[in-house]
Amino acid sequence: MSKxxxxxxxxxxxxxxxxxxxxxxxxxxxxxxxxxxxxxxxxVGEVDDKSFNQxxxxxxxxxxxxxxxxxxxxxxxxxxxxxxxxxxxADKKYDVIVTVGFLMAxxxxxxxxxxxxxxxxxxxxxxxxSVANVTGLLFPEDxxxxxxGALAAMMSKTGTVAxxxxxxLVPPVVAFKEGYEAGAKYINPGINxxxxxxxxxxxxxxxxxxxxxxxxxxxxxxxxDVVFGAGGKTGNGAIIEVxxxxxxxxxGVDSDQWETVPEAHPCLISSAMKLITPGVFDxxxxxxxxxxxxxxxxxxxxxxxxxxxxxxxxxxVKDKLAEIDAGLQDGSVSTGYAP
Amino acid sequence: MSTGSVDxxxxxxxxxxxxxxxxxxxxxxxxxxxxxLIGAIILLVSGANxxxxxxxxxxxxxxxxxxxxxxxxxxxxxxxxxxxxxxxxKAGLFNIGAQGQLLFGAMIAAAIGFGIxxxxxxxxxxxxxxxxxxxxxxxxxxxxALKVYTGAHEVITTIMLNYIAINIxxxxxxxxxxxxxxxxxxxxxxxxxxxxxxxxxxxxxLGFVLAILMSILIWWILSRxxxxxxxxxxxxxxxxxxxxxxKVAFTIILTMVLSGALAGMGGAVETQGVVxxxxxxxxxxxxxxxxxxxxLGKTSPLGVIPAAILIGAMKAGxxxxxxxxxxxxxxVDVIQALMLFFxxxxxxxxxxxxIRAAGEEEKxxxxxxxxxQ
Numbered sequence: 147m148s149k150x151x152x153x154x155x156x157x158x159x160x161x162x163x164x165x166x167x168x169x170x171x172x173x174x175x176x177x178x179x180x181x182x183x184x185x186x187x188x189x190v191g192e193v194d195d196k197s198f199n200q201x202x203x204x205x206x207x208x209x210x211x212x213x214x215x216x217x218x219x220x221x222x223x224x225x226x227x228x229x230x231x232x233x234x235x236a237d238k239k240y241d242v243i244v245t246v247g248f249l250m251a252x253x254x255x256x257x258x259x260x261x262x263x264x265x266x267x268x269x270x271x272x273x274x275x276s277v278a279n280v281t282g283l284l285f286p287e288d289x290x291x292x293x294x295g296a297l298a299a300m301m302s303k304t305g306t307v308a309x310x311x312x313x314x315l316v317p318p319v320v321a322f323k324e325g326y327e328a329g330a331k332y333i334n335p336g337i338n339x340x341x342x343x344x345x346x347x348x349x350x351x352x353x354x355x356x357x358x359x360x361x362x363x364x365x366x367x368x369x370x371d372v373v374f375g376a377g378g379k380t381g382n383g384a385i386i387e388v389x390x391x392x393x394x395x396x397x398g399v400d401s402d403q404w405e406t407v408p409e410a411h412p413c414l415i416s417s418a419m420k421l422i423t424p425g426v427f428d429x430x431x432x433x434x435x436x437x438x439x440x441x442x443x444x445x446x447x448x449x450x451x452x453x454x455x456x457x458x459x460x461x462x463v464k465d466k467l468a469e470i471d472a473g474l475q476d477g478s479v480s481t482g483y484a485p
Numbered sequence: 486m487s488t489g490s491v492d493x494x495x496x497x498x499x500x501x502x503x504x505x506x507x508x509x510x511x512x513x514x515x516x517x518x519x520x521x522l523i524g525a526i527i528l529l530v531s532g533a534n535x536x537x538x539x540x541x542x543x544x545x546x547x548x549x550x551x552x553x554x555x556x557x558x559x560x561x562x563x564x565x566x567x568x569x570x571x572x573x574x575k576a577g578l579f580n581i582g583a584q585g586q587l588l589f590g591a592m593i594a595a596a597i598g599f600g601i602x603x604x605x606x607x608x609x610x611x612x613x614x615x616x617x618x619x620x621x622x623x624x625x626x627x628x629x630a631l632k633v634y635t636g637a638h639e640v641i642t643t644i645m646l647n648y649i650a651i652n653i654x655x656x657x658x659x660x661x662x663x664x665x666x667x668x669x670x671x672x673x674x675x676x677x678x679x680x681x682x683x684x685x686x687x688x689x690x691l692g693f694v695l696a697i698l699m700s701i702l703i704w705w706i707l708s709r710x711x712x713x714x715x716x717x718x719x720x721x722x723x724x725x726x727x728x729x730x731x732k733v734a735f736t737i738i739l740t741m742v743l744s745g746a747l748a749g750m751g752g753a754v755e756t757q758g759v760v761x762x763x764x765x766x767x768x769x770x771x772x773x774x775x776x777x778x779x780x781l782g783k784t785s786p787l788g789v790i791p792a793a794i795l796i797g798a799m800k801a802g803x804x805x806x807x808x809x810x811x812x813x814x815x816x817v818d819v820i821q822a823l824m825l826f827f828x829x830x831x832x833x834x835x836x837x838x839x840i841r842a843a844g845e846e847e848k849x850x851x852x853x854x855x856x857x858q
Contacts, residue, residue, distance in 0.1 A: 190766075192813075220807050223814050225767050226759060227804060230555060234808045249671070315659065315672045315765075347655060347672070347765035 174216040177239040184209050184430055185235030186219040187228070189247025190353070193219055197378050197400045198352075198422065202246045202269050205426025212427075213434055215242075225348075228253035236261045242433045244269065244426060248316050249348055255280055265433040269422060270318055275441030282442045283425050287318045288325030288483035289474045290418035290447035291376075294397045295329025296470050297416060297449065298372040299337050300463045301395055308340040308365035310358050310384035312377025313351035319343070322376045322399065322418065324483040332470070332479070340365045344380055355383025362387040366394065375399060376418070385410040395455075402450035415459065417450040509788060513781050515838045516827035517795065524820040528812060538810040542817075545805025546798035552805075554688030558759055560797030562587070562768075564696035565751025566775025567782060567789035568703055569621075569744045573639075574784040575707055576740040577720035578632075582643025583748040584772025585650030586624045590617035590749025592654045594756045595763035596662060598677025609680040614695075614753045621749015622742045624650065629741030633734040639741070647772070655765045664762070673764035683758035692758035696790075699747065703786040716740055748772060777825050796821060 176183035186206045188199040199221075209215040220231045228250050235243045236257060244267045245254045251271040258266045258280040271282040298307040309326050312319045323341055330337045342361050344351035362373050362384035373388045375381030376399040385396040385403070389412040396410060398417035403410060425445030432438040449467065452459050473479030525535035546556045566583045573580035594617035601609065628642040659672035666675065683692050707713035718726040719736045727733050752768060760767050778796060782788030803817045827834050834840065 218808060218811075220804050221814055223803065224770075224800065225764075231804050234804055345652070345655075347769070350766070350769070 176216065176241065181216060182213060182242075182434055183216040183218075183235075183238070183240040184242045184244065185217070185238075185240040186244045186246065187231045187235070187250070188219065188221045189245075189249055190222050190225055190348075192221050197382070197403075197406065198269075199246050200406065201401045201420075201422035202244060202426050205423040206244060206430065208423065208427045209430040209434075213431060215430070215434075222250075225249065229257065232257040236264055240264060242267065242430055244430070245271070247271075248318060251282075265438055267426065267429045267433070267438075269426065273441065278440045281429055281438055281440065283422075283429060283445055284442055285318070285420040285422075285425070285445045285447050287321035287418075287420060287447065288328070288481040290420060290449070291322040291325025291374075292329035292332070292474060292479075292481045293449045293467060293471060294322075294374055294416070294418040295326035295331075296333050297329075297463065297467060298326070298374060298395075298397060299330040299333035300466065301415065301459070302334075302337070302372045304369045304371045305334065305336070306338040306340065306369040307372045307374070308362070308368075308370035309342070309374040309376060310361045310365070310381060311341060311343045312380055313346065313348050314343045315348045315351070318420075319376060321483055322374075325481045326374055326376075326418075328481050328483065329470070333466075338369070340368060340370055344377060352378030352380055354380045355386070358383030359387035366391055371395065372397065372415075373413075374418070382407050382410075385414060389413045398450070404450065404453045411454065414453070415455040416452055419448055419450050421446045421448070509783060509785065510791075511838075511840050512831045512834055513783060513788075513792070513824075513828055515834045515840065516781075516824050516831075519827050519834060519837065520820050520823035523823055524816060527819065528816060531812075531816075533810050533812045538806050538812045538816075541806040541809035542799065542802040544809075545802030547802075548805075550688040552801065554685060554690065556794065556798045556801040557693045558685075558690050558797075559800045560793040561690055561692045561696050561758065562751045562755045562771045563774050563778050563793035563796055564693070564700060564789055565754065566748050566772045567778030567793055568696075568700060568775075568786055569625075569748035569751070569772075570775040570779035571782060571784040571786055571789055572703055572707070572747060573740055573744040574779060575713075575720050576716045576737060577723065578629075578737065578740060578744070579640050580625070580628075580643055580741065580744050580748075581640055581776070582625065582628055582646050582772075583744070583751075583775040584768075584770075585643070585647040586621035586745040586748035587752035587755075587772040588650045588654045588768055589624045590621040590752030591756045591760075591768050592657060592662075592674075592752070592763045593617050593620035593749075594681075594753030595674045595677055598681035598757060599675040599762070601681075602678055604678075604680055606680045609678065610683060610757065613677070613681045613757055614750060617753025617756070618746040618750040621752065622746035625741045625743075625745015625748070626738060629738035632741075633737055651765075654763065658763055658765050662763070671764070674762045676762045677757065681757055682761065683754060685758075690758050692754035695754060696751075696793075699750070700786050700790055703747070707786060712739075748775070777821065780825055780828050783828075 174181050184206050186203055193199050193203040206217050210217045220234055222231055242265045246269045248270045251268055254266050254268045255277050258277045262279055266280045269283045273280055273282045307330055309323055311323050314320050327339050358380040365373055372395045373384055374397045375384035381399055385398055386409045388394050388396040389410045394413055395415050396413040398414055400420050403417045404414055429438055470479055528535040528538050545552055547553055566587055569583045570580050594613040597613040597616045628639045631637040631642050632639050658674055662674045664673050664675040715731045715736050718731055719733050723733050756763055778789050778792045782792035799817045803814045806812050807814050
């Protein structure tokens, strides 16, 4: 009987495979001038991480829609594979390769040197501009963090606010944290801050929602009533934990997490956004037009809308945030963060 | 191995040898086939084309010399960690701590690699390798000694020691041994000297050659030396071993030391051959994968080689598979887990493929590994 079972199983699989293989589609030839191809390599993380990688991928998808680009992505599972994953696109002569994440900076610059005809966009990657076909897309995270901190301090009743963060090995996370703390102190110099970095390496610090939840719980036990979650899935874990405590507030990061983490709706007043999607799209568009700048390109940051909390955030808080935002723009308010 | 089952009438040596090989590989082979079949079903259900996916996986792993080199590069540390786990298994010890031992090996090899300048390669490479092996050996000695002198189970102690190793090496890489060159903000050590690097020749990483040699050495120790006999006897029955005059305590500690040395050397090879420095996160999982490799290789020192190449190939080919077929890379993890599942629960495989039960001796070896004593 088992033999029959196995035979049957194989038969089903084989038939299905044959059927499936009939429907193979043609592959676009990126080497041709009129085919515009954009590839994306994620950092250790997935394109549906509801945060960083996803925002970048949406920027590429917008290029597919608006610019008619052929798009594809590869997710990195092992930090040693950065170069090999970039090479998958380079070998197919993609026109633009987007690499997401600070840790990929070295691999991106190296690949750009080897492929002078391909335009590279490094999200969150600093470079000195010496390789002409690399553009680092950076964001003033400290400003977004500052607004989040000010909002947290104004909304806190206990006078204690917390931040659950990815690792301090990654500078943008540090910028968020420093900005957040400075913003909170700007409103209330005596505020009690509980900021915790994930203790693990950069490979695990953004994919550890359990740790995020536990850490958020600890902060709540210590009196925090507003928690800022900044660190991919780790931060998501933190804000989802906060959502299970009635009356507490949380602030998301990178993208408008109202859209991406519905579980956090009960507490999510806003998100400290890096406008990655438009930043990536703008650079891809510039690359297509042949006018992508070398060196660095600064995207925009800001707070997401309050959504359901629109009516619960007092008007004077909104006015103050607008005032701070204007101050940050014209330089009269400083976050004090120097990278 | 089941030697007793061969009919003396047909016991031509070559035929007996082939039967032995077949008995050694039939279950893992069947498990791989079954795992790939189930993987194909999952791929179909998720809307992908399994043939396209598997072809891409194969192409990414063996399709060119570069791909083959990457497969072997990925397999190299797995041979070492698989050997470490398999070796400890023989003495009835379940070394979950290969990860920690490997991390210290990688770190010490990096320290020797960047800290000493002006040595010729012929001295610098083995020095860093031995340093890594020694670090792993010392770290492996701890759970061995704890087991012998306090009765603490090695599964528990090695798991805990892994966390200690992860955090100490993280601290070293972001503190005292951090790369202070301008522009570096990452937690990592400086790059090792060129003289400490293990090169590849024609895309074949020399570290892989070393891994093969170590496998043969361990096979020889286990099957041809008194020490190997002692280790296996302790693994089969510690009480009988003690009665027979074998120093059980000494054997257990020595086994853990050698197991740790193998894992540590794996870390050193990874540092010297692939990463070029110590960077937290770059070695994650290599030690844990050793458990998979050891089981897939049926805890045989030679069996870990094909097992490591198989898993290495899947790791190397996964990106190509996602690129070509748009399949989430997690499918590779699922297939790996299924393989391990079928090797561990071999009754299922035997039922499906109608494979006769193996000899008694073989069964015992595996089962005592799981925490008797």
